[in-house]
Amino acid sequence: MFFILNFEIMTFTVTILGSSSATPTSHRNPTSLLVNMNHKYFLVDCGEGTQMQLRRYKIKIQKIKHIFISHLHGDHFFGLIGLMSTFHLLGRDEELHIYANPDLQQIIDLQLKVSLTELAYPVIYHPTNAGKSEVIYEDDKNLVKTFPLIHTVPTTGFLFYEKTRLRKIKKDFLHKEEVPFDMIPKIKSGADFISEDGKIFKNEEITISPPLPRSFAYCSDTAYNESMIEHITNSDLIYHEATFMEDMKAVAAEKQHSTAAQAAEIAKQAKVDKLIIGHFSARYKELDKLYAEATAIFPETLLANDGEVFKVGGYQ
């Protein structure tokens, strides 16, 4: 029992379900991605066809309990009602939590009303406020925080981050000493251990440092926006939209989108480890030039492709 607690696998991955911008292409669905954070499944945005993508990539959809919608442009939420209907038809009874602009609930409710559908499971809406940064989700290991983006409608980014991790108890100590169950979390939190015969074990002798907490930031859709940097600094991984190339900088600004170079500039200033760019305009059949523009500024740039899985941090 102790060993399972002590050496559990701490998965933290991001699976791209859609990497196109407003219109889908033959290889790219509209925006969606799945964050698997310590075995909790968080769906982020839900463009049309997301349920088909989840099926294609063999992701167990009923494990999704929390869905985060960045803003109410169709390419980020038109697939939600279909996914919710499928949950219902597959007999779901577990709660579904949706974090989104409050207008979303009206849209969902109206569609359920006209189709005379009463969902068999509870849906809990958590309204987001695009004007400020706030923690909107918390469990024993994970936190999710919003931060404001700059776009043509109210839009939030999401930061997924681990709480400070507990220290790890050394294996050989657990083998040699009889440690009462209730002492385990105390030792993991930094307490010394005194055995029944009065021997004192200093915490630093019987534990090792925890891995650093990891974080992933989702920044889509947004104009070039330095004010987000404070929220995403030092992240292990960020996803930042890169709808256009630099020659369309003026169009990007007008539509409140970013270029690949601008995404790279944000990553560089925020001192993140790695940057995924996505939300590509359908005009780009090949991405090599767009990729070159980003890597010239931030070499650790990765291209989003539907179905690709990225690890967050190095502790897996």
Add this chain to the structure above:
Amino acid sequence: MFFILNFEIMTFTVTILGSSSATPTSHRNPTSLLVNMNHKYFLVDCGEGTQMQLRRYKIKIQKIKHIFISHLHGDHFFGLIGLMSTFHLLGRDEELHIYANPDLQQIIDLQLKVSLTELAYPVIYHPTNAGKSEVIYEDDKNLVKTFPLIHTVPTTGFLFYEKTRLRKIKKDFLHKEEVPFDMIPKIKSGADFISEDGKIFKNEEITISPPLPRSFAYCSDTAYNESMIEHITNSDLIYHEATFMEDMKAVAAEKQHSTAAQAAEIAKQAKVDKLIIGHFSARYKELDKLYAEATAIFPETLLANDGEVFKVGGYQ
């Protein structure tokens, strides 16, 4: 000019875009099909992912000017708002006509409102009335008529049929005689022709009979319903839902769907030439038994598969 008018190709095909019922599978999208009727593109139902299917099968989406929605269950219309958005983003300015239950407009309008989208093209809604049969579309060659189906929400079937065709003028007559342009449609409609020197050409000598007008009927979703037979009798082709097999007849009745055998029974009684069955429950991985149940009653049964194209009638 005369020859083009006289010998134009009269295409009439049905392309399956989605053949699954409520939940999509890895090979079957939710319901949609495209009717190409004398080069007019009619989209019938528009489940989630229909725009991706249109792209996959290389169908020019901007040729779609008329969309018919049978009822407001999500698997028949959740893809409409995405397709409409894509029309907009691709710069459409031509009218789009939507034939559907009047509640659909509310759903579309609300989604456009929250995303601050003003479509660049006009949308004309034509409310359907599921309580009666009526002609809802007409042009010089084609007609579309609704007919009532029996389902858990108001649902209409659609009959696509050609008007009585004009007679064809014989080639050698047009080669030999100088026929004024305004006489062509009169001769095609049955008039005799009198040449400048007073010679009378009887219509039956200078024309040949037109091909028979063709028709395609779309019957999804519906409980077993003999009252639809009068509307689809003698059709060249019908599409009838076949959600279940005969061992689930009671479930089919409860959910107001049909079994494969019931679809075949309707086709048989309506004396149609061919029947396509589709809208299969996701529980059926293989369709051979379902197909066997239908063909035992109506041998000219075809299985719907996404991407398949069926010809209507034999004059192409």
